Amino acid sequence: MTPLVQVENLEKRFDAVRALHGVSFEVEAGEWIAIMGPSGSGKTTLINILGGLDHPTSGRVVVDGMEIGELSERELTRYRSDKIGFVFQQFHLVPYLTALENVMLAQYFHSITDEKEAAEALRRVGLEDRLEHLPAQLSGGEQQRVAIARALINHPKLILADEPTGNLDEENEATILKLLHELHSAGHTILVVTHSQAIGNLADRRVELEHGRLARITLPVR
Amino acid sequence: MFFRIVSDSFARKPRRKALTAAALALGMAVATATLEVALDVGDRLAREFRSLGANLLVTPATDTLPLEIGGVDYRPVDAGAYLPEGELGKLKTIFWRNNIVGFAPFLDVPVEIASPSARGNQVGGAGAHDTAREMLIGTWYSHSVDVPDGSKFVTGVSSTDPWWHVDGRWFSDGAEETLIGAGLAQRKNLRVGDTLTVRSGERAHALAITGIVSTGGREDNAILAPLKVAQDLAGHPNRYRRLLVSALTKPADAFSERDPSKMTPAEYDRWYCSPYIASISHQMQQELPGIEVRAIRQVAEGEGRILTRVGSLMWLVTFAALFAAALAVGATSATTVLERRSEIGLMKALGASRRTVSAFFIAEQLLLALVGGIAGYAIGLELARILGIGIFGMAPTVRWILFPIVLVLAGVVALLGSLMPLERASRVDPAPVLRGE
Numbered sequence: 001m002t003p004l005v006q007v008e009n010l011e012k013r014f015d016a017v018r019a020l021h022g023v024s025f026e027v028e029a030g031e032w033i034a035i036m037g038p039s040g041s042g043k044t045t046l047i048n049i050l051g052g053l054d055h056p057t058s059g060r061v062v063v064d065g066m067e068i069g070e071l072s073e074r075e076l077t078r079y080r081s082d083k084i085g086f087v088f089q090q091f092h093l094v095p096y097l098t099a100l101e102n103v104m105l106a107q108y109f110h111s112i113t114d115e116k117e118a119a120e121a122l123r124r125v126g127l128e129d130r131l132e133h134l135p136a137q138l139s140g141g142e143q144q145r146v147a148i149a150r151a152l153i154n155h156p157k158l159i160l161a162d163e164p165t166g167n168l169d170e171e172n173e174a175t176i177l178k179l180l181h182e183l184h185s186a187g188h189t190i191l192v193v194t195h196s197q198a199i200g201n202l203a204d205r206r207v208e209l210e211h212g213r214l215a216r217i218t219l220p221v222r
Numbered sequence: 223m224f225f226r227i228v229s230d231s232f233a234r235k236p237r238r239k240a241l242t243a244a245a246l247a248l249g250m251a252v253a254t255a256t257l258e259v260a261l262d263v264g265d266r267l268a269r270e271f272r273s274l275g276a277n278l279l280v281t282p283a284t285d286t287l288p289l290e291i292g293g294v295d296y297r298p299v300d301a302g303a304y305l306p307e308g309e310l311g312k313l314k315t316i317f318w319r320n321n322i323v324g325f326a327p328f329l330d331v332p333v334e335i336a337s338p339s340a341r342g343n344q345v346g347g348a349g350a351h352d353t354a355r356e357m358l359i360g361t362w363y364s365h366s367v368d369v370p371d372g373s374k375f376v377t378g379v380s381s382t383d384p385w386w387h388v389d390g391r392w393f394s395d396g397a398e399e400t401l402i403g404a405g406l407a408q409r410k411n412l413r414v415g416d417t418l419t420v421r422s423g424e425r426a427h428a429l430a431i432t433g434i435v436s437t438g439g440r441e442d443n444a445i446l447a448p449l450k451v452a453q454d455l456a457g458h459p460n461r462y463r464r465l466l467v468s469a470l471t472k473p474a475d476a477f478s479e480r481d482p483s484k485m486t487p488a489e490y491d492r493w494y495c496s497p498y499i500a501s502i503s504h505q506m507q508q509e510l511p512g513i514e515v516r517a518i519r520q521v522a523e524g525e526g527r528i529l530t531r532v533g534s535l536m537w538l539v540t541f542a543a544l545f546a547a548a549l550a551v552g553a554t555s556a557t558t559v560l561e562r563r564s565e566i567g568l569m570k571a572l573g574a575s576r577r578t579v580s581a582f583f584i585a586e587q588l589l590l591a592l593v594g595g596i597a598g599y600a601i602g603l604e605l606a607r608i609l610g611i612g613i614f615g616m617a618p619t620v621r622w623i624l625f626p627i628v629l630v631l632a633g634v635v636a637l638l639g640s641l642m643p644l645e646r647a648s649r650v651d652p653a654p655v656l657r658g659e
């Protein structure tokens with residue numbers, strides 16, 4: 001079986017800055033990967049390229065049989081809505097839309113909205129009674145759960161989470177972790193950038209970056 | 223979902239939205255008003271000249287052939303027939319008296335003028351003023367006529383030719399004052415405030431120039447003076463030679479053209495009681511024997527030009543107002559895009575295409591245009607009313623067709639104004655935005 005994600009000799013430069021170079025690894029479908037490394041090591045850059053938000057300078061990135069570097073802008077847009085579910089450190093919900101509408105927004109960009117399904121996604125993250133609340137009326141942890149529901153709604157091939165618990169306290173972190181765990185058990189492929197050893201230990205493998213290079217791939221210590 | 227998002231988003235930043243809508247409303251108000259007026263100018267031209275402008279010319283029935291050169295009657299003052307001024311009041315006693323909007327008698331006298339010697343040739347020596355023959359037109363500006371029923375009727379050029387343009391002020395009918403035609407004034411270097419001496423034979427008048435008149439007609443090269451002055455110079459007190467009457471009339475039709483002497487009494491009654499030019503002329507002739515009445519349709523070039531100029535000015539103002547509104551919209555929407563960069567970046571990260579992002583933006587702008595357009599139209603109607611009263615003396619007809627046009631204009635302005643911000647919005651790169659830059 002071909003891996004879901006293949007990264008080969010990936011290089012990304014921002015002018016003089018080499019954010020990534022010589023990075024190669026593969027991710028099997030259903031795997032949970034933790035991307036770790038010190039600040040500035042290129043974790044976000046890697047996630048953005050995998051998510052079709054940024055172009056690689058050179059190298060090959062193939063996701064679900066599609067070579068990201070070759071896609072046109074229009075195809076990238078399609079790719080993002082079809083294959084990727086994003087979760088960000090800053091949650092990034094639309095402030096004037098309710099929790100339910102924020103989830104439906106992703107449906108809308110993907111194809112058509114289905115309010116029932118959106119409500120069901122929010123129920124899965126434990127927010128069934130907060131459907132009509134605006135982001136400002138939700139706690140950070142709750143907002144991140146809305147973001148996870150939004151990431152899941154279009155059944156993406158790949159869930160990309162960039163420090164999803166970076167802005168949360170321990171209690172909320174635990175809730176999010178539990179959710180990620182459930183998603184993993186349900187067969188989702190997850191790449192999560194994290195500084196947290198706890199999350200790193202829950203993942204199947206840890207991809208460790210240092211100065212834009214792949215330092216090592218380790219197995220969690222359980 | 224689209225509308226849900228647009229309406230949710232529309233409720234945000236009400237202050238800025240209100241500002242944009244206000245800019246649009248203002249632009250649309252001016253556009254509505256000026257368009258109303260500009261469109262009305264054409265209509266009004268026709269109607270105005272028919273209803274207010276002179277449309278009947280009265281001359282003595284037995285007159286010598288006029289010796290007219292360039293519209294000026296050059297017959298000697300003692301040739302030809304004259305009409306008595308004193309009978310003019312009877313015009314307001316005919317059956318259709320209320321349709322007689324106004325009238326102005328005219329008496330032309332060739333005069334010699336002496337230019338003020340203060341200016342012109344400085345050294346010239348003795349008798350340094352040059353003399354020349356010019357035409358003096360005597361008429362009423364706003365004269366009170368005694369009507370036989372005891373009432374008074376104030377009329378004159380002010381009601382037959384209200385669009386004559388005067389720099390300065392009109393003469394008063396009883397004073398030794400005069401208006402100089404613009405062409406003549408330029409030729410003879412005459413100015414408001416000068417005193418002009420006019421001479422005919424033994425008689426002379428020193429007239430104070432109160433204004434410069436431009437009509438686009440023969441008056442531009444003549445001296446316009448109170449009828450009394452002309453009568454005195456001509457030696458024909460209380461006489462006039464031509465009378466312009468402006469009467470509200472019904473357009474001619476087959477019936478109006480028929481010869482009243484061959485009508486049945488019933489037909490005659492009906493004809494008599496319809497305000498046709500023919501029947502009004504007929505009634506005038508009954509009151510003022512010895513006159514001949516001719517219908518004239520004169521939309522003098524100059525008059526038309528002035529109103530046409532008003533019209534084109536209106537178009538210019540419309541354009542300027544729309545342009546200003548577009549600029550204002552552009553400024554506010556640029557701020558909006560800047561502010562909402564992160565939101566736009568997020569939408570793109572979630573898979574929104576450029577077109578989808580643009581559509582949200584356009585929908586919001588159009589919604590603003592709708593609000594601004596409706597408000598602007600309402601304000602504009604009121605503005606048009608005020609403008610119309612200022613220009614025509616009455617409010618322009620409300621044209622409902624302008625409403626959709628104004629809405630479309632508002633939309634176009636809102637979109638044109640936000641074209642650049644829109645382009646920027648659709649090009650927002652999600653990666654840096656999400657990184658929090």
Ligand SMILES: Nc1ncnc2c1ncn2[C@@H]1O[C@H](COP(=O)(O)OP(=O)(O)OP(=O)(O)O)[C@@H](O)[C@H]1O
Nearest residue numbers: 014017018019038039040041042043044045046654
């Ligand atoms: N748009 C950009 N322009 C220039 N340099 C950039 C840009 N984006 C990232 N970089 C640089 O690339 C390197 C990797 O950045 P990246 O954001 O991937 O690090 P990171 O591992 O996510 O760090 P952190 O843990 O702080 O989030 C950094 O040196 C950063 O300054």
Ligand SMILES: [Mg+2]
Nearest residue numbers: 043044045162
């Ligand atoms: Mg990062």
